[in-house]
Amino acid sequence: MFVASKLPQQLDRSGWVAMLPARTPRPSLNRTLNADVAIIGGGFAGLSAARRLSQLDPTLKVVILEAGEIAEGATGRNSGFIIDLPHEVSSEDYGGTDSDERRHDIKIHRMAIALARDLAVEKGWGKDIFDPCGKYNVAMGPQGDKHVASYARQLDSVKEEYRLLDSEEIGEVTGTRSFTSAIFTPGTVIIQPAAYIRGLADSFGGSVKLFEHSPALSFDRQGASWRIKTPNGAVNAGKIVLANNGHAQSFGLFRGVLLHVYTYASMTEAFDPTRLGGQRSWAATPAFPMGTTVRRVQGDKRDGDRILIRSRYTYNPRMQVSDGAITRAGRIHDRKFEARFPMLKGVRMQYRWAGAMALTWNGVPAFGEVEPGIFAAIACNGVGATKATAAGIAAAEAALGMDSWLVQVFRGFATPKPLPPQPFLTIGATANLSVKEWSAGME
Numbered sequence: 415m416f417v418a419s420k421l422p423q424q425l426d427r428s429g430w431v432a433m434l435p436a437r438t439p440r441p442s443l444n445r446t447l448n449a450d451v452a453i454i455g456g457g458f459a460g461l462s463a464a465r466r467l468s469q470l471d472p473t474l475k476v477v478i479l480e481a482g483e484i485a486e487g488a489t490g491r492n493s494g495f496i497i498d499l500p501h502e503v504s505s506e507d508y509g510g511t512d513s514d515e516r517r518h519d520i521k522i523h524r525m526a527i528a529l530a531r532d533l534a535v536e537k538g539w540g541k542d543i544f545d546p547c548g549k550y551n552v553a554m555g556p557q558g559d560k561h562v563a564s565y566a567r568q569l570d571s572v573k574e575e576y577r578l579l580d581s582e583e584i585g586e587v588t589g590t591r592s593f594t595s596a597i598f599t600p601g602t603v604i605i606q607p608a609a610y611i612r613g614l615a616d617s618f619g620g621s622v623k624l625f626e627h628s629p630a631l632s633f634d635r636q637g638a639s640w641r642i643k644t645p646n647g648a649v650n651a652g653k654i655v656l657a658n659n660g661h662a663q664s665f666g667l668f669r670g671v672l673l674h675v676y677t678y679a680s681m682t683e684a685f686d687p688t689r690l691g692g693q694r695s696w697a698a699t700p701a702f703p704m705g706t707t708v709r710r711v712q713g714d715k716r717d718g719d720r721i722l723i724r725s726r727y728t729y730n731p732r733m734q735v736s737d738g739a740i741t742r743a744g745r746i747h748d749r750k751f752e753a754r755f756p757m758l759k760g761v762r763m764q765y766r767w768a769g770a771m772a773l774t775w776n777g778v779p780a781f782g783e784v785e786p787g788i789f790a791a792i793a794c795n796g797v798g799a800t801k802a803t804a805a806g807i808a809a810a811e812a813a814l815g816m817d818s819w820l821v822q823v824f825r826g827f828a829t830p831k832p833l834p835p836q837p838f839l840t841i842g843a844t845a846n847l848s849v850k851e852w853s854a855g856m857e
């Protein structure tokens with residue numbers, strides 16, 4: 415029997431959720447249901463798995479259990495980049511990777527983008543929710559410039575399209591002269607993550623049932639199926655897709671291989687768009703690994719625009735952060751905002767939040783049939799909008815016995831490497847994050 419030792423707790427809500435109208439969550443589970451497949455976790459991985467299952471067999475009975483509310487978790491807290499090309503790369507990272515593997519990664523990312531694009535078409539979403547606008551990888555000094563140049567060489571080697579921009583050109587896009595160079599790649603899609611995942615959740619009906627405020631408390635084998643208990647109900651399911659990211663460990667699975675790292679974001683109040691030149695909407699990842707992600711979010715006619723700043727990483731093995739940690743990260747965000755946008759002096763941050771990520775030492779997913787009938791799509795490795803989406807699709811296909819290209823690639827990943835023992839792990843992880851953040855400086 416697998417019993418949850420811990421459930422997710424959210425201290426705050428993200429600016430993305432706060433900016434949306436209130437939504438009535440789906441009811442919690444209060445009876446016993448039978449399902450072909452039960453999915454634990456309603457983030458990118460879980461809901462993408464549900465969508466794939468219903469595409470493959472619309473008659474399949476699927477039950478999704480979400481511990482909290484849709485968009486409360488990391489899926490509604492991220493910066494909204496569904497990237498096609500890896501972005502946190504240094505020349506060393508890229509140089510050491512086999513180019514076939516890189517192409518596999520890119521193909522996987524594009525399969526995730528295809529799922530999101532189909533949904534966007536189905537829903538008739540505008541650019542405020544799903545914007546296939548590409549992204550900039552921006553530098554703020556000589557070290558960053560070197561990364562930009564190196565990234566361009568690596569993109570040449572995988573024959574991917576890009577455009578290099580000098581300081582003036584990226585200034586015309588962003589309205590600030592703070593960036594020294596940039597590289598534009600056209601394939602990334604930018605989403606309003608909370609609206610996206612709510613839309614995906616609300617697309618289910620018929621034989622796919624979603625229950626919110628319904629944490630899986632335990633699951634155990636009952637003959638040929640699995641019985642999952644929630645506080646007021648139960649699900650008997652032939653198969654389980656485990657899509658609760660770092661909380662897989664709370665059931666005793668993937669012990670000693672998941673690194674629980676938090677990252678932080680702040681979003682400004684709406685400001686008069688005439689205060690900042692350039693385009694009204696753009697999205698930039700840092701050229702320098704561990705640097706700062708920045709987005710300008712265009713408001714509607716009544717509202718103004720906002721700037722999102724995402725930076726800072728902390729290692730939190732207990733899978734929770736304090737208000738103090740969010741405040742400390744917020745001070746860093748304020749400095750980074752001021753350095754980039756001196757013309758927006760006086761504009762304050764309206765929302766601040768943190769979110770959990772599950773990484774592995776060797777950057778591979780924790781994927782596969784962990785017990786007969788239990789298919790894991792765990793370890794987003796920080797880029798879950800693409801990787802967890804793809805892992806969810808692959809887990810759905812594997813659960814139905816398919817041996818697709820995607821399933822083969824996911825099965826072919828190395829197994830996650832064991833983490834060093836405590837206290838070396840905490841000391842090492844904290845020191846490593848601090849050194850990398852320090853070397854990123856204002857980038």
Ligand SMILES: Cc1cc2nc3c(=O)[nH]c(=O)nc-3n(C[C@H](O)[C@H](O)[C@H](O)COP(=O)(O)OP(=O)(O)OC[C@H]3O[C@@H](n4cnc5c(N)ncnc54)[C@H](O)[C@@H]3O)c2cc1C
Nearest residue numbers: 455457458459481487489492493495630769794797798799
């Ligand atoms: C500030 C920030 C910015 C980021 N920016 C980006 C970005 O731009 N692009 C990108 O690709 N990634 C980004 N990420 C990472 C990305 O958000 C994650 O990789 C992604 O959300 C992982 O998706 P997931 O479905 O695997 O897990 P999660 O989003 O963590 O979803 C898991 C779900 O499982 C639920 N759950 C847990 N335990 C149980 C249980 N016992 N029963 C039922 N449900 C349970 C949780 O409530 C949660 O909703 C960012 C993260 C943060 C915090």
